[in-house]
Amino acid sequence: MLSAYMALIDDKALCSEFEKLYYNSRITAMKTAVSILHSSALAEEAVSESYFKLAKCFQKVHSLPSHKLRSYLVITVKNTALTMLRKETAVETVEYDDELDHSPLPDAGTERLNECISQLSDTDKEVLYLRVTLDLEYDEIASALNISQEAARARLSYARKKLRRLLEDIGNE
Numbered sequence: 001m002l003s004a005y006m007a008l009i010d011d012k013a014l015c016s017e018f019e020k021l022y023y024n025s026r027i028t029a030m031k032t033a034v035s036i037l038h039s040s041a042l043a044e045e046a047v048s049e050s051y052f053k054l055a056k057c058f059q060k061v062h063s064l065p066s067h068k069l070r071s072y073l074v075i076t077v078k079n080t081a082l083t084m085l086r087k088e089t090a091v092e093t094v095e096y097d098d099e100l101d102h103s104p105l106p107d108a109g110t111e112r113l114n115e116c117i118s119q120l121s122d123t124d125k126e127v128l129y130l131r132v133t134l135d136l137e138y139d140e141i142a143s144a145l146n147i148s149q150e151a152a153r154a155r156l157s158y159a160r161k162k163l164r165r166l167l168e169d170i171g172n173e
Helices: 002-006 012-037 040-056 066-089 110-118 122-133 138-145 149-171
Strands: none
Touching (some): 002 040, 040 066, 040 138, 066 138, 110 149, 122 138
16 A cells, blocks of 8 residues: 555655655554544544545655654544544534634734644644644645535634634733
């Protein structure tokens, strides 16, 4: 299966990096997927799909430090597994409304910004990390989180809105 992923990567050096990541993180990826899906067969499918997604965008994310790259992979595996679980159990998803917020965040110092980010939910932190730190486009975020592009835009908008509110609240204290 590794060769199928590597076929998506053009550069030999990147193939070598991907191979190292694959061998160093596949156990963690499987544990993450099994903890969510409670089935090794479904977990293998989720992990396989996650590595496929990673291979497609590896050129863009390969330069991340190894711990951040592994985090990106774990986030992708987690969201792929959760999507599979939703499909298996037919859990209803929450719809976002159309009122999206794309206005800039207020200026804040690093310490204040980190304090506000720490108060956000894991979902909000993930989507902000993917957009701001990794500079991924909405389609890439959607792929990593196993959601539609519209949902990726909405999640990012809501996360930014929550962060803005927190920044403004701290600024008014």
